[in-house]
Amino acid sequence: MAMINCSESECNNRVSDQAVACPKCGCPVRTSEVDGLRFEYEKRQRRIQILYAELADRNHVQDSIDETMRRWPDNDDIRTSSLENQRIVMDRIFEIFSSIADAEREMAEIQKALDAKSR
């Protein structure tokens, strides 16, 4: 039995070469290149699901900020802090969209590599 580096690029774990999968990240051990690519693809699919869930959550936060401003239209303190909170939420929403776009671009690249292997 030997310890090898996990084949997942972002995971620096050492894994037994007898193991089925890395205990830290779940990447299959002694994986074929195609299995490795599929794993990378699915990992990004899961990341996108999580990002969409966070996006929905941020949209709820935004709704409640809007509701607060509607309820106290003449309170300058509430208005100032609400606008600042809105800016923070918007920044995060832009980050989420850009992360989703990155993951989708990477998935298209991985898919291209998988298509090339199956030809």
Ligand SMILES: [Zn+2]
């Ligand atoms: Zn790993």
